[in-house]
Amino acid sequence: MDHSISLITTVAAAFAGALVLGFIAEKIKVPALVGYLLAGIMIGPATPGFVADVNIASQLSEIGVMLLMFGVGLHFSPGDLLAVRRIAIPGAVLQMGLTTAVGAVIASWWTWSLGGSLIFGLSLACASTVVLLKSLEARNLLSTMNGRIAVGWLVVQDLVTVLVLVLLPPLAGVLGSTTAIAPDAAPLWMTIGKTLLQVSIFIALMLVVGRRALPWLLWQVARTGSRELFTLSVIATAIGIAYGASVIFSVSFALGAFFAGTVMRESEFSHRAAEESLPLRDAFSVLFFVSVGMVFDPAILAAQPVRVLCVVAIVILGNFFTSAALVILLRYPLNTALSIGASLGQIGEFSIILAGLGLSLGLLPAEGMSLILAGVLISIGLNSFLFTLIGPLRKWALSHSDLARELDQRQDPYAELPMSTERKYLEGQVVLVGYGRVGRRIAKAMDERGIPYVIAEQNREIVEDIRKKGMAAVSGNAADPAVLIQAHIANAAMLVVATPDTLNVRHMAKTARALNPGIEILLRTHSEDESILLRKEEIGDVFFGEEELAKGMANHVLNRFKPGDNWHESTHT
Numbered sequence: 001m002d003h004s005i006s007l008i009t010t011v012a013a014a015f016a017g018a019l020v021l022g023f024i025a026e027k028i029k030v031p032a033l034v035g036y037l038l039a040g041i042m043i044g045p046a047t048p049g050f051v052a053d054v055n056i057a058s059q060l061s062e063i064g065v066m067l068l069m070f071g072v073g074l075h076f077s078p079g080d081l082l083a084v085r086r087i088a089i090p091g092a093v094l095q096m097g098l099t100t101a102v103g104a105v106i107a108s109w110w111t112w113s114l115g116g117s118l119i120f121g122l123s124l125a126c127a128s129t130v131v132l133l134k135s136l137e138a139r140n141l142l143s144t145m146n147g148r149i150a151v152g153w154l155v156v157q158d159l160v161t162v163l164v165l166v167l168l169p170p171l172a173g174v175l176g177s178t179t180a181i182a183p184d185a186a187p188l189w190m191t192i193g194k195t196l197l198q199v200s201i202f203i204a205l206m207l208v209v210g211r212r213a214l215p216w217l218l219w220q221v222a223r224t225g226s227r228e229l230f231t232l233s234v235i236a237t238a239i240g241i242a243y244g245a246s247v248i249f250s251v252s253f254a255l256g257a258f259f260a261g262t263v264m265r266e267s268e269f270s271h272r273a274a275e276e277s278l279p280l281r282d283a284f285s286v287l288f289f290v291s292v293g294m295v296f297d298p299a300i301l302a303a304q305p306v307r308v309l310c311v312v313a314i315v316i317l318g319n320f321f322t323s324a325a326l327v328i329l330l331r332y333p334l335n336t337a338l339s340i341g342a343s344l345g346q347i348g349e350f351s352i353i354l355a356g357l358g359l360s361l362g363l364l365p366a367e368g369m370s371l372i373l374a375g376v377l378i379s380i381g382l383n384s385f386l387f388t389l390i391g392p393l394r395k396w397a398l399s400h401s402d403l404a405r406e407l408d409q410r411q412d413p414y415a416e417l418p419m420s421t422e423r424k425y426l427e428g429q430v431v432l433v434g435y436g437r438v439g440r441r442i443a444k445a446m447d448e449r450g451i452p453y454v455i456a457e458q459n460r461e462i463v464e465d466i467r468k469k470g471m472a473a474v475s476g477n478a479a480d481p482a483v484l485i486q487a488h489i490a491n492a493a494m495l496v497v498a499t500p501d502t503l504n505v506r507h508m509a510k511t512a513r514a515l516n517p518g519i520e521i522l523l524r525t526h527s528e529d530e531s532i533l534l535r536k537e538e539i540g541d542v543f544f545g546e547e548e549l550a551k552g553m554a555n556h557v558l559n560r561f562k563p564g565d566n567w568h569e570s571t572h573t
Contacts, residue, residue: 010060022036033380052294096122113363124351127319217237323337414475456473492519506537
């Protein structure tokens with residue numbers, strides 16, 4: 001092969017193989033990403049025939065990881081992260097600790113060293129953000145409460161893994177490394193302090209400086225009217241900040257791009273930025289799956305089938321049940337527990353990076369790297385099937401277990417209004433569903449007029465925070481009749497659905513009408529087609545975002561040019 005065009009041949013082979021095998025996979029009702037993984041195996045060094053450049057494919061896949069995390073940041077603000085911190089932080093730390101312990105014990109039973117066992121266990125505890133995002137996006141779950149918890153959980157995992165990657169080299173000697181350690185290496189406490197300081201400085205810069213600078217930059221580029229320049233500015237920002245975060249602050253590419261997206265979300269152009277970067281995100285995410293397949297050696301399946309089964313069991317079953325149990329212990333419903341469990345039942349890019357570092361430090365045996373890669377490939381291939389099992393598994397559990405039915409009833413301390421709630425919130429009040437950007441503005445307007453209201457919000461931590469401010473609120477999905485009952489919908493004067501939940505809005509309205517036939521209902525929607533259908537069904541008054549914006553602007557124009565005014569004179573005065 002002519003090495004001068006290895007980039008072109010690698011990209012061509014990767015995309016062609018992924019297209020063919022991905023198409024076949026979809027035709028036989030298998031997720032397309034399984035086809036992408038098989039394409040990587042076909043053009044990898046472990047199979048005969050054409051061999052693509054593994055290093056180039058790996059670097060291209062890193063770009064895909066950056067763009068995907070950037071896209072997540074555009075839809076996931078720092079406020080969303082803080083909103084799930086009470087479940088994501090303890091859940092992720094405990095889940096990683098338990099999975100690492102199980103993996104380390106099994107590796108020790110295989111007579112591996114302490115360092116190799118710990119790295120092996122850690123590698124089995126790090127779920128792939130890329131795989132999670134593809135699974136959530138395919139099922140329209142990314143913006144749901146369960147999706148936000150899962151993404152927040154993985155962000156915490158990524159932060160922990162970044163810290164581990166930095167601490168491994170100075171700790172290698174203690175863990176039994178066979179590689180010589182540099183004599184001038186800094187003390188461990190200094191390395192830890194430096195790492196925490198660098199990460200803190202980067203996050204502070206992004207949240208304080210980046211929040212102002214990036215929206216301003218997008219505005220300046222948008223003013224040129226050039227679509228190409230706008231797309232270029234989005235891609236350059238994502239990759240540039242990710243690279244700078246890695247070089248200057250020792251933050252991973254993925255986390256750097258994620259925080260770039262979160263601060264750019266403050267711009268009014270965030271939706272356009274997400275749309276412009278979507279084609280590149282999709283293309284490079286394919287290269288990520290292909291690159292994973294390229295480094296996998298299928299011979300390990302025949303050489304160590306029992307050990308491969310152990311790895312797969314820990315990754316899929318171990319992470320699934322561990323995380324699901326932790327979510328239940330944190331008093332979240334069964335459906336959330338199953339969703340988080342399915343989200344974490346796979347490993348990916350960080351596992352490969354950890355294993356590679358352990359191998360280079362002389363801690364992890366070569367067999368360990370092969371086993372981890374087998375776990376990556378198999379768990380990614382099976383993850384979509386794991387998501388499809390959530391519904392049937394929940395249905396079976398509810399029909400066979402009293403405990404499951406009890407867990408599914410959401411023993412949530414914020415699912416009911418306190419007994420001390422004033423009567424003005426129980427009769428003639430407004431029930432406000434959703435406390436996001438729109439809901440907050442509506443609530444503020446009602447506060448100014450002294451109108452009593454009860455908030456129904458899915459995010460339990462938001463409910464906890466606003467209750468501390470003395471506001472009446474219940475936690476849960478308003479599509480569940482129990483939530484509206486707890487908000488005293490039967491005696492309410494109005495139901496205001498401030499969240500564009502097109503899937504459940506009819507059920508909310510139906511429940512409200514059944515309990516309170518005379519209640520007035522206001523609905524919000526982002527879709528013109530949806531607004532037309534809802535109006536035909538006469539469910540309630542429907543407010544479509546673009547339509548209301550047009551009305552507001554039209555009213556301003558009409559008020560400016562009143563009948564009888566001399567328009568030309570008033571314009572030039």
